Amino acid sequence: MASEVVVVHANETPPPWWDAAVFLAGPLPRSADVPSWNPEAIGHLRERWRHDGRLVVFTPELREGVLADYTGQVEWEHRGLHDADVILFWVPRDLETMPAFTTNIEWGAWYDSGKVVFGAPASAPKNEYLLHLAEASGVPVADRLDAAAAAALDIIGAGSRREGGERSVPLLVWRTDSFQNWYGAQRAVGNVLEGVRLEWTFRVGRDREAVMYWAAHVQVRVTAEDRVKTNEVVISRPDTAQVLLYRPGAAVDETVVVLVREFRSPASTPDGFVHELPGGSSREQPDPAVQALEEVQEETGLTLAADRLRPIGSRQVAATVAAHRAHLFAAEITDAELGWLRDRQGVPHGEGDSERTWIEIATYGEIRRRSLVDWATLGMIAQVLDGPAERRQSQTLGSEPL
Numbered sequence: 001m002a003s004e005v006v007v008v009h010a011n012e013t014p015p016p017w018w019d020a021a022v023f024l025a026g027p028l029p030r031s032a033d034v035p036s037w038n039p040e041a042i043g044h045l046r047e048r049w050r051h052d053g054r055l056v057v058f059t060p061e062l063r064e065g066v067l068a069d070y071t072g073q074v075e076w077e078h079r080g081l082h083d084a085d086v087i088l089f090w091v092p093r094d095l096e097t098m099p100a101f102t103t104n105i106e107w108g109a110w111y112d113s114g115k116v117v118f119g120a121p122a123s124a125p126k127n128e129y130l131l132h133l134a135e136a137s138g139v140p141v142a143d144r145l146d147a148a149a150a151a152a153l154d155i156i157g158a159g160s161r162r163e164g165g166e167r168s169v170p171l172l173v174w175r176t177d178s179f180q181n182w183y184g185a186q187r188a189v190g191n192v193l194e195g196v197r198l199e200w201t202f203r204v205g206r207d208r209e210a211v212m213y214w215a216a217h218v219q220v221r222v223t224a225e226d227r228v229k230t231n232e233v234v235i236s237r238p239d240t241a242q243v244l245l246y247r248p249g250a251a252v253d254e255t256v257v258v259l260v261r262e263f264r265s266p267a268s269t270p271d272g273f274v275h276e277l278p279g280g281s282s283r284e285q286p287d288p289a290v291q292a293l294e295e296v297q298e299e300t301g302l303t304l305a306a307d308r309l310r311p312i313g314s315r316q317v318a319a320t321v322a323a324h325r326a327h328l329f330a331a332e333i334t335d336a337e338l339g340w341l342r343d344r345q346g347v348p349h350g351e352g353d354s355e356r357t358w359i360e361i362a363t364y365g366e367i368r369r370r371s372l373v374d375w376a377t378l379g380m381i382a383q384v385l386d387g388p389a390e391r392r393q394s395q396t397l398g399s400e401p402l
Contacts, residue, residue, distance in 0.1 A: 038061050179236065
């Protein structure tokens with residue numbers, strides 16, 4: 001497909017699909033005597049968009065004439081702001097003709113969204129606080145409109161084709177593996193995404209450019225039931241890798257399990273800590289097995305060879321709210337390794353203030369009796385330890401192995 005730019009004016013219906021979308025935000029003239037900056041911004045975007053695909057530009061101006069009262073298009077603007085991949089703020093503030101009071105509010109609502117560019121002429125007054133927030137949040141800043149448009153398109157890159165409800169998923173979330181994994185599962189069973197409102201992102205990186213967690217209020221057509229589900233939020237993050245380190249006992253309940261104790265802010269446990277299997281996730285490491293080995297070394301100090309890991313499977317952890325999956329591995333440790341780990345129970349591991357873990361050793365029976373771990377972790381342990389026990393029992397009874 002050839003390169004295409006479609007301009008959508010105030011209160012107009014956007015096209016059914018696009019590869020990228022930019023919303024122009026900033027003060028607009030209330031009189032025909034005051035020139036608008038929107039046509040120039042559209043020109044810069046049109047000139048610089050060279051990718052095959054459709055760029056949509058939302059402008060809150062009418063296609064013809066000047067609207068003195070913008071209250072009639074508030075809902076249209078809110079929808080466009082949410083749907084846009086980038087909101088290009090240009091604030092040529094003039095206290096007499098374009099005071100930008102509404103712009104201040106919009107900027108306050110979106111400056112920390114991860115999908116904004118801020119631009120303003122150096123001569124524009126009363127922008128100091130807006131600039132401060134932009135720089136503190138890692139927002140690209142420009143003092144020329146052409147540079148602001150270029151920065152917006154740099155964020156977008158080549159874009160990505162979306163249609164229908166997909167249009168409401170901005171690129172910063174659309175491009176994450178966590179979203180594509182969730183959405184791929186929905187599409188595989190024939191479900192249709194009819195609408196999305198991105199509620200929140202937690203971003204990391206030097207300029208907080210990478211989405212680690214996201215939460216979206218979604219409307220999904222459940223094809224098997226011929227209905228639309230509209231009252232739920234999907235939360236997701238990168239998949240995790242967990243490892244059950246264990247030393248078999250005479251009975252399953254006597255099997256020794258290696259846990260790590262760590263303070264986690266959501267914990268509502270009696271001691272304020274979570275007790276879990278060594279594990280975690282990484283944006284840079286796509287291989288769960290490699291991630292699993294790295295987490296064991298980081299959180300316990302034990303180094304394992306790759307052939308020691310036994311893959312168990314992959315499942316969601318809390319499927320009613322969280323879309324990500326946990327990849328479970330197991331490794332039987334030696335008596336010498338267990339002794340080494342026992343000796344290091346008082347030694348902190350992890351990454352300093354962001355992560356501090358302590359080795360904790362307990363039998364499977366103790367873990368269950370003391371309610372030491374959450375249900376998800378207990379299920380992971382049971383998947384590894386109860387399976388072999390059930391197989392032994394079935395073989396004793398003369399039945400087929402499970």
